[in-house]
Amino acid sequence: MSGKTRSWWGWGNVEDAVRGHEREELDRRTAHLLPGADLTVHEAPPIESFGVGASRVEAPAALASIVSADVRDRLAHSHGQAFRDVVRALLGRLPHVPDLVVRPTSEGEVGHVLDWCSDAGIAVIPFGGGSSVVGGVEPRVGGGYAGVVSLDLTSMNQVLEVDTGSRAALVEAGTFGPHLEQQLKPRGYTLRFFPQSFEFSTLGGWLATRAGGHFATHLTHIDDLTESLRVITPSGVVSTRRLPGSGAGPSPDRLFLGSEGSLGVITQAWVRLQDRPRWRAGASVGFAEYDNGVQAVRALSQSGLNPANCRLLDPMEALINAGSSTAVLVLGFESADHPVNVGMERALELCRDHGGTLNESPRYTDSADQAARTGAADTWRSSFVRMPYLRDALAAQGMIVETFETACTWDRFDSLRAAVNNAAQDAMRQVGAMGVVTCRFTHVYPDGPAPYFGIYAAGQWGKTVEQWDEIKAAVSQALISTGATITHHHAVGRDHRPWYDQQRPDLFASALQAGKAVLDPAGILNPGAVIDPLNRPRP
Structure with a gap:
């Protein structure tokens, strides 16, 4: 949409990467915070150095026009945007690459892809903007599959209908945040949902991950803004009824919100709009x-x-x-x-x-013009948007710069913060990474906050992924042990699965797995994310 070039290995647009005075200032601040850190810059390797093999599968002729086997395209769909994803790309370590990238333009084509892959035993990874930070779009599916397809929904990107009386809109799932707002603005509406990934994430991704927006209170999660869903599964179509509220049993919308494409592919949603703030x-x-x-x-x-x-x-x-x-x-x-x-x-x-x-x-x-904002809060907002670019710049210099978030009740916050700090500091010492731990609240509720922790540490180039994995494991266990959630708004994916499995009641896990067996009998949809298919080994 912007006319810029998306980075295949890191965050955002190539043209917006940290350079010049911003790079110099970042280096100065980092050296002040962590004296002695090696800030040598490492560049991304050339595409051809990854040695990506030919696709193991061939799409039916009827799908040929929407299929890509381009190596750069496949690499860009092989990972999300977590710190470990970015560093592995910089190190040339992307072992799980999809065989094909498929961009359907209609629900019929989505259904055709799922039929083909179910019959052929091909895993399907639904893909929106690719901004997952929990391994949610990585084709790490284990054995037993003939291949892996990345199902990119971004060609389905229109606001199809607006109900002005109910103040709601029917929107295709592949619509990026800015494009959605551009289509709503002439009518005076907004979805008012602005996650940090807003520019590079889609409505379908927000729905599939139960994402949280920028606003701290009231209508903070995409759940609050969802009126109904339309989902294509290998077993058929699920279309929920548009209602402002209902007490008719467990909500079918809630089954798919947060399912991360493991139960079906969300293609459309009616979402609740708001008047643009003045x-x-x-x-x-x-x-x-x-x-x-x-x-x-x-x-x-x-x-x-x-x-x-x-x-x-x-x-x-x-x-x-x-x-x-x-x-x-x-x-x-x-x-x-x-x-x-x-x-x-x-x-x-x-x-x-x-x-x-x-x-x-x-x-x-x-x-009504957001450009009218000024002041310290807006300085923070600008910094907030630039953070992922700064993260990538520091990651390329051997720094460990990553975040993890949670939520807890107010009575547990003090013990949670202490446990996380102790776990992080102990882990950093054990892996030889000198650093600091930070905390901010992103969302707050009457019964508790959503703390968002940051790690800034001087790592060892070539080993920072392993160092971070040790730190991540320690702090994740601290979250679970203190009664907090493994994630407030970043989803489960594959990276959070060990702790999500501890948090989730066992009987609920069995019920969810049984539901997956009905909706996805061949077990092809995003294996390893959220729930494992029955009768298949865990990735």
């Missing part, structure tokens, strides 16, 4: 004591004010990404219906009750 307020609040900031956020989450942004950065996170020496709360309100001054003033009063101080006067705007 009034906004933003402020940045400092807290000398981090615990006071936590208590302020808890009070805000239970106040009923429902701020659009309520992102608390601990002192280290604030130092790295906002240039502050204290904890910082990035606070924001917005509305399409009324000015939000009263809500902001009450929120600031709550913050002051807990020792918060304003770093600058709150900003109020009366405009």
Whole structure:
């Protein structure tokens, strides 16, 4: 859409990679944070060096026009965008490459692909924008399959219908975030769903992973915005009824939300829209004591004010990404219906009750143009969008820069944070990676926060994937052991499976596996992600 070139190995667009003054500043800050780190830059290897073999399977003639066997295309569909994906690509280690990339343009073609692959024993990996950070689109499917197809839905990318009375839209699953908003804007609507991956992820990907958007409270998950789904499975079509709410048994929508393409391919969805916001307020609040900031956020989450942004950065996170020496709360309100001054003033009063101080006067705007935003909160927002590019730049310099997120009840947060810090620091010492742990809240609820932890460590080039895997295993076990979730909004994929299996009740796992056997009898859909097919070895 942008006319730019997507990177085949890393995040985003080639033209937007970190370079020049931004690279120099990043190196300076990294050297200050981690003195002695080796910041030698390593470039991605040439495509031909991967030695990708010929496809093991051949598509039926009727599908030939939508099939690609191009090596670059196949490599780009062989991994997601986690730290370990990026580094493995830089090291030339991408052992699991799909045999073909198939881009259907209709539900009929999706059904044809599933029929072919079911009959031929070919694994199918549904693929949207490829922004998975949990191994959700990696063709790591184990033995027993004749080949692997990456089913890229991005040719199905239109808003098909808008119901203005119900304020809802029927949207194809392959629609990227910016293209979706472009199609809604002339009608005065927005989905108001802006994950960090917004530019490079699709509606279908958000639905399949139960993604969380940028906004901290109220309608934060894609679940909240889903009215009905249409799903193509190897056994037939599932089309759920459009309803504002229903108490008619377990929700069929909920079965497929979060299923990560393991039960069927989501092709369309009716989603709930909102009027585009006009009034906004933003402020940045400092807290000398981090615990006071936590208590302020808890009070805000239970106040009923429902701020659009309520992102608390601990002192280290604030130092790295906002240039502050204290904890910082990035606070924001917005509305399409009324000015939000009263809500902001009450929120600031709550913050002051807990020792918060304003770093600058709150900003109020009366405009439907998001470009009107200014101030520290917007500096954070810009940094937020650039983070994946900075991550890639540091990953190419032997740094370990990765995140993991969770959610817990308020009574468990202190013990959770301590357990995660101890586990991460112990693991970093064991793997010989000097570094720091940061924490911020991305979403908050009346009964608990969603902490988002970051690891910044000086690794050893050539070994950073293994070093990170050790750290990841340690912190993941800490999450499960303290009663938190293995993921709040990044999905399960293959990377989270060992801990998701501990979190998930055993009887529910059996019921889900039985459901998969009905919907996907040949066990071809995204094997190894979320749930294993019956009668097949685990990848």
